[in-house]
Amino acid sequence: MSLDQGLVDWVSEALAPIGEVTMRRMMGGATLYCDGTIFAIAAMDDLWFKADAVSDPLWDAEGAERFSYARKGRIATMNYRRAPGDVHDDAEAMIRWAQIAIAAGRRSAK
Template sequence: MSVDEGLIAWVADTLVPVGTVTFRRMMGGATLYLDGTVFAIVADDVLWFKSDAAADPLWEAAGCERFTYARRDGTTATMHYRRAPDEVLDDGDVLSHWAALAIEAGRRAPVRRRKAKG
């Protein structure tokens, strides 16, 4: 996977009125945070917004596919992320709309705690 840093900069610049966007590289992609809340990933130069059961019907209605990846054993796995509509790349208001939905999904997600090293 690759990271389109221009895409991340666009997201960060557009969401300045909402909060501070940071990112962390992970497995060839990047996880995006807004004020510490995970709300998106960038994988293979594509923006994927966080979703959950509450938001899934809205993503489905917009035709936004679910993030999938191939496991080492050959099976396909999915994650709670949806491909951003193409319009988010051209319109800051559209990006803000879909990002708000993803941020709320991120806030509803349970917080994972890292295990302390023994």
């Protein structure tokens, strides 16, 4: 698994109107921040937005699966949701969903 730099570049370009996107590499992927707030990870060849109990109903309604991975023979999950398909080619969709994730990131920082 390698980091899709093109995806990270697209996220940065699409979100430029709302803030600066930075990244920190992690195990073959990257953690993404908008103006210092964690909001997504780029991993497993896709984009996963930060979620929480407040935003989970929105992600559930969209059918966005929860991030999961195998760890020591078990399936572990993290509170990230697969980005809806339209964010990959629609800047307005990227902004709309990223703002939900940024809000979750802000809530988790408290």
